[in-house]
Amino acid sequence: MSNKALLEMVTAIVSAHAGQNQMTAEELQKNITGVYQTLEGLSGGEPVAAKAEGQEIKPAMSVNKAFGADKVYCLVCGQAFTTLKKHIAVAHQMTPKEYRKTFGIPAKTPLVARKYSEAKKRIAQEKGLAQKLAEGRAKRKKGEE
Numbered sequence: 001m002s003n004k005a006l007l008e009m010v011t012a013i014v015s016a017h018a019g020q021n022q023m024t025a026e027e028l029q030k031n032i033t034g035v036y037q038t039l040e041g042l043s044g045g046e047p048v049a050a051k052a053e054g055q056e057i058k059p060a061m062s063v064n065k066a067f068g069a070d071k072v073y074c075l076v077c078g079q080a081f082t083t084l085k086k087h088i089a090v091a092h093q094m095t096p097k098e099y100r101k102t103f104g105i106p107a108k109t110p111l112v113a114r115k116y117s118e119a120k121k122r123i124a125q126e127k128g129l130a131q132k133l134a135e136g137r138a139k140r141k142k143g144e145e
Contacts, residue, residue, distance in 0.1 A: 006036070006039055006040060006043065007036075009039055010032060010035050010036045010039060013035050013039075014028070014031050014032050014035055017031060018031070021079075021081075023079075027078075027079055030077065030078075030079075034077075057075075057076060057102055057103075059075040059076075059103055060073070060074065060075055060076065060077060060078030061073060061075065061078060063075065063103055063104065063105060067109065067113075067114075068113060068114070069113060069114045069115050070082075070113055070115055071113050072084055072111060072112060072113045074087055074088065074091075074092075075099075075102075075103045076088070076091075076092050076094075077091065077092075081113075082112060082113045082116045083111065083112040083113070083116065084096075084099070084111040084112070085111055088111075096111055099111070
């Protein structure tokens, strides 16, 4: 692959990502470098930064600082999000279970920002979703009998 084509692909990918996520200049630079290295490795047919079995990943920050009220930070790359599930699956090819195990995060700790979780909970309560769910389960149980 030519360098020009590679740069065009990097530009398209990073601008699409930056258009949907607020990023600092440092995060943008890391993103550009990471995408470039990944595409360069793929075009050369070499494996790309695959983590070896048993290889430890050093966290980008402490686990306590990673879970904030407004943002939750990825411990692999240090980027901030409101929810981590999709990011860790796409960017790091990890399931939430693997992510928690890698960094020693308790299973009950949600991988979302607290304010985001509270807002979703409040919306569900206002719409009466718990009550509707209970009613639906009761109807289904009666239908099975």
